Amino acid sequence: MDHAVKQPLLEVNKLSAFFRAGRGEVQVTRDVSFTMAPGEMVGLVGESGCGKTVTGLALMGLLPPASSRLEGKILLQGQDLIAMPPSAKRRLRGRRISMIFQEPMSALDPVFTIGHQISETLRAHQDVSRAEARNRAIEALARVGIPEPTLRYDAYPHQLSGGMRQRAMIAIALVCEPQLLIADEPTTALDVTVQAQIVDVLGELCTRMGMAMLFITHDLGLVSQTCSRLVTMYAGEVVEEGRVDDILLRPRHPYSSGLLRSLPALTQRKARLPAIPGRVPVRGDMPPGCRFQPRCAHAQPPCTAPQPLRAVQPQGEVRCCRAEELILPGVLPVERAA
Amino acid sequence: MTAQQPLVATRDLGVHFRLSRNTVLKAVDRVSFDVLPGETFGIIGESGSGKTTLGRALVCLEAPSAGQVLHQGRDPYALSRRQLRQHRRNYQVVFQDPNAALDPRMTILRSVREPLDVAATMPRAQRDEVAMQAMERVGLSPDFAARYPHELSGGQKQRVCIARVLTLRPSVIVCDEAVAALDVSIQADILNLLADLQREFGLTYIFITHNLGVVGHISDRVAVMYLGRLVEMGETEAVLARPLHPYTDALLSAEPVALPSHMRTSQRVILSGELPSPVSPPSGCRFRTRCRFAQDLCAAKEPEWSEVEPGHWAACHFAGTLPVTSSPVHGVAEVVA
Ligand SMILES: Nc1ncnc2c1ncn2[C@@H]1O[C@H](COP(=O)(O)OP(=O)(O)O)[C@@H](O)[C@H]1O
Ligand SMILES: Nc1ncnc2c1ncn2[C@@H]1O[C@H](COP(=O)(O)OP(=O)(O)O)[C@@H](O)[C@H]1O
Ligand code: SF4
Ligand code: SF4
Ligand SMILES: [Mg+2]
Numbered sequence A: 001m002d003h004a005v006k007q008p009l010l011e012v013n014k015l016s017a018f019f020r021a022g023r024g025e026v027q028v029t030r031d032v033s034f035t036m037a038p039g040e041m042v043g044l045v046g047e048s049g050c051g052k053t054v055t056g057l058a059l060m061g062l063l064p065p066a067s068s069r070l071e072g073k074i075l076l077q078g079q080d081l082i083a084m085p086p087s088a089k090r091r092l093r094g095r096r097i098s099m100i101f102q103e104p105m106s107a108l109d110p111v112f113t114i115g116h117q118i119s120e121t122l123r124a125h126q127d128v129s130r131a132e133a134r135n136r137a138i139e140a141l142a143r144v145g146i147p148e149p150t151l152r153y154d155a156y157p158h159q160l161s162g163g164m165r166q167r168a169m170i171a172i173a174l175v176c177e178p179q180l181l182i183a184d185e186p187t188t189a190l191d192v193t194v195q196a197q198i199v200d201v202l203g204e205l206c207t208r209m210g211m212a213m214l215f216i217t218h219d220l221g222l223v224s225q226t227c228s229r230l231v232t233m234y235a236g237e238v239v240e241e242g243r244v245d246d247i248l249l250r251p252r253h254p255y256s257s258g259l260l261r262s263l264p265a266l267t268q269r270k271a272r273l274p275a276i277p278g279r280v281p282v283r284g285d286m287p288p289g290c291r292f293q294p295r296c297a298h299a300q301p302p303c304t305a306p307q308p309l310r311a312v313q314p315q316g317e318v319r320c321c322r323a324e325e326l327i328l329p330g331v332l333p334v335e336r337a338a
Numbered sequence B: 001m002t003a004q005q006p007l008v009a010t011r012d013l014g015v016h017f018r019l020s021r022n023t024v025l026k027a028v029d030r031v032s033f034d035v036l037p038g039e040t041f042g043i044i045g046e047s048g049s050g051k052t053t054l055g056r057a058l059v060c061l062e063a064p065s066a067g068q069v070l071h072q073g074r075d076p077y078a079l080s081r082r083q084l085r086q087h088r089r090n091y092q093v094v095f096q097d098p099n100a101a102l103d104p105r106m107t108i109l110r111s112v113r114e115p116l117d118v119a120a121t122m123p124r125a126q127r128d129e130v131a132m133q134a135m136e137r138v139g140l141s142p143d144f145a146a147r148y149p150h151e152l153s154g155g156q157k158q159r160v161c162i163a164r165v166l167t168l169r170p171s172v173i174v175c176d177e178a179v180a181a182l183d184v185s186i187q188a189d190i191l192n193l194l195a196d197l198q199r200e201f202g203l204t205y206i207f208i209t210h211n212l213g214v215v216g217h218i219s220d221r222v223a224v225m226y227l228g229r230l231v232e233m234g235e236t237e238a239v240l241a242r243p244l245h246p247y248t249d250a251l252l253s254a255e256p257v258a259l260p261s262h263m264r265t266s267q268r269v270i271l272s273g274e275l276p277s278p279v280s281p282p283s284g285c286r287f288r289t290r291c292r293f294a295q296d297l298c299a300a301k302e303p304e305w306s307e308v309e310p311g312h313w314a315a316c317h318f319a320g321t322l323p324v325t326s327s328p329v330h331g332v333a334e335v336v337a
């Protein structure tokens, strides 16, 4: 509720992404819609191949223009990013929206020192002197928890550990204090101990700078620790949106429930884990109607009709015609969640 | 427990890599433990702590530089070469990345059959039959036989890798991050399969993972490794619910658990810094550079590996007296019950 009162920072409206394939094209995401308030932390989850990264790259304007196409609207404070000319979009990137990735080497340039890369990012967007850029870069390194930032300013990416590289990438992404950070599995390759450090740094920076974050991950534990709202994607579509605490206790979509129930920590030791049978459908083999239907234990005849994403009471949105009648388990058994 | 002969054991095992003339990296350093028949023994620790090297040493893919690996009480390296080859079939590994284990140009049937082809102890028709049975057992229908790895999902490829090792009828399987690359729903499937196979074939697993939820779910006992050494070992419930070593405590506390905000109780211990270089580990207790309880004694003297409670071992000068605070990773199911 509270996010609806503020004017949204980001409004994604029926966003679809297409890639060229041979003579035709394939659609990889369909009608993705969600909003983010300023300073809000939103988790984007789903199995691999569901379209999370494509959605993040679309928001950043980083999908290859020659081989991809977007439909729908991406409004950043009311301004349509899809309709915007490429030069204006470039100016926006890094300054108002930034993105970090699972593999920091893809975002770091191996031939420049990390300090140089941070200063240059800053100078590309702001009119600051070299000396000031250097100072701000050192500050940024300190903020992300890199020890001895003055010394590390001159380090090359390959001289850093995986965790330190991840911090350096975050420093670059955040040096211009963007309004929105898209974090695509930023800790998936790291140990839990280092993950905890990075997530802490991200959370603290978001709070301090009032920055919003779209946290893309397959780890529901991590979402519950960092985000207040959750968007679940399945086979290229958003299937559920709502408050994290609500969804953990009472998911409204069978897929969200299935993802939560398959976490091993939630099942008695050694007992059978409730897995979701089958796999994410591939393109060309999309079931008509509800895309989750072949794997859904609750499927009924009406599910073969196309399912719109619709608001449910008391809040949230679900793409399932049975959302009201189903009582689905989340992290607790149904009786305990009541 | 002591009455049973361990199926796999190590005695002061060391695996050392010589990096240059005067630097030696002790990836595994003076490690001793027993794995009992039919047990699932979990090994956890940050990357670089030596888990993979230890796992490889357990199945004779890495020769000990010091100490011993024992299989049913016997030193496999005392066997003749021929006997060793035969013997090794009993000790198999499944790795994290099925792509690295499968030849993209081989059909699935050939990949599954390959270990039997190498062993060359059965006629071809029988090898095909055993391979098809193994595929069926892991839930791959016969029409997968003629397919190629690129046509399969990650979970299906991992099933192929499991079928492959099953053809040899091993008694021990080391699973080195075998479910780490899979989505949770698929991971659950594979963990169920491994549990079924264990019951059916009386398998013993050594389960290496960095995922505490996974290790807590499937292991009977767990060992915690830090910079080549064991720092804690015991029954899974005991280690996860009442850790004795500050490192175990920090690992548990870092694990994100899916719980709504009002149900999170434990305060988190965020471990500072990263794993020090294993080439020159800190003096005394190796964990002391990151330990919030470190004292002068910890730098001066290496803590002993001692049985603090029955069956629950730790290497910390102050084990059992520290106010460790664990989080309920091992089973929200139990904690909220
Ligand atoms: N450049 C591309 N060309 C064609 N298809 C692509 C491209 N990038 C991604 N896809 C497809 O889009 C779908 C969604 O991928 P992705 O967004 O990476 O999923 P996720 O991040 O959720 O794992 C996948 O089926 C993937 O194969
Ligand atoms: N063949 C090798 N040569 C030299 N060093 C190695 C070799 N294999 C592993 N190491 C080193 O041994 C240590 C332990 O590695 P590993 O067993 O892979 O740990 P883990 O599986 O816990 O991540 C690391 O520092 C690694 O770099
Ligand atoms: S619409 Fe039907 S098939 Fe789809 S998730 Fe809902 S109940 Fe399951
Ligand atoms: S011996 Fe000292 S440094 Fe090592 S874990 Fe125990 S308290 Fe910490
Ligand atoms: Mg992705």
Ligand SMILES: [Mg+2]
Pocket (backbone or CB within 6 Å): B051, B052, B053
């Ligand atoms: Mg390893």
